[in-house]
Every structure is written in structure tokens, then in C-alpha cells.
Amino acid sequence: METGLNGKRALVLGASKGLGFGIAQGLAEEGARVAIASRTLEGSKAAADKIGRDVLPFICDTGKVDQVDALVKDVTAALGGVDILVLNSGGPPPGKAQGVSSDQWRQSFEAMFVNLVRIADQLLPGMIERKFGRIISVISSGVIQPIPNLAISNAIRPALVGWGKTLASEVASAGVTVNAIAPGRIATDRLKQLDAANAERTGRSVEDVAAAARAGIPAGRYGEIEEFAAAAVFLASEKASFMTGSILRVDGGQISSTT
Ligand SMILES: NC(=O)c1ccc[n+]([C@@H]2O[C@H](COP(=O)([O-])OP(=O)(O)OC[C@H]3O[C@@H](n4cnc5c(N)ncnc54)[C@H](OP(=O)(O)O)[C@@H]3O)[C@@H](O)[C@H]2O)c1
Structure with missing residues (x-):
């Protein structure tokens, strides 16, 4: 499949390991110029070295707004713009719905929603102007079927879905797609x-x-990380141009509902 990703510029958050790393690697293998971020520069550098292919490492804790704004500025300066944005973040602590402190709710909402949207808002004008853009959010099967003892994830990730679905209809005519991928259980x-x-x-x-x-x-x-990443590479590709506002499941059939 010709993905059309050669030379496209991507920013992948939470990419020193796991799903974000897999997506960065998949995009780089298709010829995209990829910037990756995580909470330590050392972690991002090690991941960039592992992938090779001129991947650029950055530091960004999605819970820290100053780092978020610096990331956008530095990546834009380094790549000249971003065509593909992968909104990924660290998972919140497990726990019941009862007894989560207000501080914890606020902190998780900042790191998993507010600051991710903030990054997208700064990069969207360029995508719209160039008539090409891809925004891909890594969410969870829990938005469709809540997972016991993962209350914070179950509660906050649906915000990204609602935002993304609304945004998708606003920017579709400008060639910008907005989708989410729901991992089931990926190793x-x-x-x-x-x-x-x-x-x-x-x-x-x-x-x-x-x-x-x-x-x-x-x-x-x-699931394997590569199996998850393949879905992101497809959504980022030119082949996925008519797919927007969707949630793609990568779950080995785990989610039992049809909707
Ligand atoms: N794996 C699954 O089956 C699964 C299922 C449902 C949902 N998810 C969700 O998908 C996301 C990725 O999961 P994963 O399995 O790849 O997790 P992971 O193996 O723990 O990797 C998380 C990545 O995010 C980075 N990270 C953590 N906290 C961060 C923060 N505050 N700001 C920026 N980067 C941060 C980590 O790097 P540093 O620690 O170096 O910063 C690492 O690169 C998580 O939100 C997770 O909850 C995963």
C-alpha cells in the first residue's frame, strides 16, 4: 500500500516506549520525519536512537503546560510544521470511581485532555492552510466499555472522543481528519x-x-505493539482521507458491543 507518508512531518507524544513508540517507528518506516516526546530527554533520545531514521527527540510532560508550549515551538522550528499529530499520554493510576481527590481529577484532566487539545489547537491552523492534516488520539476500549478499577481513564478519555468528533466536522473540508484508536490489551x-x-x-x-x-x-x-501501530499508520496515510470522526478498535475482538 502506498501510504503517501514519505516526507510528511509527525509529532508523537508519549513515545519513548509502548504504543507511542510503535506509532513513531511505524511512521518513520514509511518515510515520515518524526519528532517524539516523553517526560525525559534521555528516554526520548534512547527511543529515537532505537528507531534511527533521523527521529528527533524532545521532552514534554503532558501535565506541564510550559513544556507543552515549548514542544510546539521547538518541533515547529525543527520540522517547519506538523502534518500528523498523535495525541498519546501516560495512563492514569488505576482505582475506583469513589474517593478520587479533586486534585487528582484536575491533574489527570490537564495531562490527558486540556494540554493535548492545546497542542492540537496550535498546530491546526498550519494543517488547515496546507489542506492536509491528521490528528490521531490514543484512547482506550474503556470509552466504549468501561474497565473496572480504571475510573480516571474511563471518565476522562471520552472527553477526547467528544472533542475529536466535534473537531472532525469542523475541519473535514480542509483535508484534516480527526480519529481515535481504542486499544484493548496491547502488550x-x-x-x-x-x-x-x-x-x-x-x-x-x-x-x-x-x-x-x-x-x-x-x-x-x-495484541502486539506493531499491530496497534499499523492502525495509526493507516489513519495517518493518504489512503485514510475519507475516514474521520471515527474510533478504530484494535482489541482482538474484546469489546463485545457493536457500537
Ligand atoms: N497498552 C494497552 O493495552 C492500553 C490499553 C488502553 C489504553 N492504553 C493507554 O494508551 C496510552 C499509552 O499506553 P502504553 O501501553 O504505551 O503505556 P506505556 O508503555 O506506559 O508508555 C507510556 C509512554 O508515555 C510516556 N508518558 C508517561 N506519562 C507521560 C506524561 N505525563 N507526559 C508525556 N509522556 C508521558 C512514557 O514515557 P516516560 O515515562 O519516559 O515519560 C511512555 O513513553 C496510555 O494512556 C494508556 O493508558 C493502553
Whole structure:
């Protein structure tokens, strides 16, 4: 498939490892010029070195507005603009819906929504002017089927979906698409941490917890990072030009509802 990504400029957040890293790697392999960010420059540099292909490393904690604004400025200066923006962030701590402090809600909302939208708002005018843009949000299967003990994720990620769907209709005629990808269970460090936390909470072994999780996935296994990244590469490509306002599931069939 000719993706048309050669020479396109991409910014991927939360990309020192896991899903963000996989997406950055997938875009770079298609010839895109990729900037990646994470909370430490060392982490981003190590990931950029691993990918090779002139990937540019940056620092950006999505919870810190000064770093967010500096990132936009520095990446725009380095690449001359951004055509593809991948809104990814670290996952929030697991926990019940009851008893989350107001400070924690605010902090998570800033890091997982407010500052991501802030980045998009600064990069959208360039995309609209050039008549090409791709905004891809990494969300979670929890927006369709809430996941027990992940209350913050279940509550905040739907905001990105509502924002993205509204934005999609505003910018579609300018050649800018806005989509989200919902991972089910993809084998990353985050998933290992969640399985470990779940094991501790329920008094089971991590192996038992993972086996029970796999049993709930029709494909019978966790997804690979590359399988998730492939969906993002497609959405970023010129081939996905008529796809906007959608949520793409990469979940091995895990989400049981049709909508
Ligand atoms: N894996 C799954 O199956 C799955 C399922 C549903 C939803 N998700 C969500 O998808 C996102 C990515 O998941 P993942 O599995 O790739 O997680 P991961 O393996 O923990 O990787 C997270 C990445 O984000 C960076 N990061 C963490 N906090 C950040 C922050 N405040 N600002 C900027 N970057 C930050 C991390 O780098 P540093 O630590 O170096 O900053 C790392 O590069 C998360 O929001 C997760 O909750 C994942």
C-alpha cells in the first residue's frame, strides 16, 4: 500500500516506549520525519536512537503546560510544521470511581485532555492552510466499555472522543481528519503494571490475572505493539482521507458491543 507518508512531518507524544513508540517507528518506516516526546530527554533520545531514521527527540510532560508550549515551538522550528499529530499520554493510576481527590481529577484532566487539545489547537491552523492534516488520539476500549478499577481513564478519555468528533466536522473540508484508536490489551509496560496491580488487589498471581484477561479476548492473546501501530499508520496515510470522526478498535475482538 502506498501510504503517501514519505516526507510528511509527525509529532508523537508519549513515545519513548509502548504504543507511542510503535506509532513513531511505524511512521518513520514509511518515510515520515518524526519528532517524539516523553517526560525525559534521555528516554526520548534512547527511543529515537532505537528507531534511527533521523527521529528527533524532545521532552514534554503532558501535565506541564510550559513544556507543552515549548514542544510546539521547538518541533515547529525543527520540522517547519506538523502534518500528523498523535495525541498519546501516560495512563492514569488505576482505582475506583469513589474517593478520587479533586486534585487528582484536575491533574489527570490537564495531562490527558486540556494540554493535548492545546497542542492540537496550535498546530491546526498550519494543517488547515496546507489542506492536509491528521490528528490521531490514543484512547482506550474503556470509552466504549468501561474497565473496572480504571475510573480516571474511563471518565476522562471520552472527553477526547467528544472533542475529536466535534473537531472532525469542523475541519473535514480542509483535508484534516480527526480519529481515535481504542486499544484493548496491547502488550506494553503499562499493561504489565495494570496486571500486577490487579493481581495485588485481588490476591491472585500475575499469571492468573493475565490468563483470565486473555480468556476474555476472542483472539486469545494480547495484541502486539506493531499491530496497534499499523492502525495509526493507516489513519495517518493518504489512503485514510475519507475516514474521520471515527474510533478504530484494535482489541482482538474484546469489546463485545457493536457500537
Ligand atoms: N497498552 C494497552 O493495552 C492500553 C490499553 C488502553 C489504553 N492504553 C493507554 O494508551 C496510552 C499509552 O499506553 P502504553 O501501553 O504505551 O503505556 P506505556 O508503555 O506506559 O508508555 C507510556 C509512554 O508515555 C510516556 N508518558 C508517561 N506519562 C507521560 C506524561 N505525563 N507526559 C508525556 N509522556 C508521558 C512514557 O514515557 P516516560 O515515562 O519516559 O515519560 C511512555 O513513553 C496510555 O494512556 C494508556 O493508558 C493502553
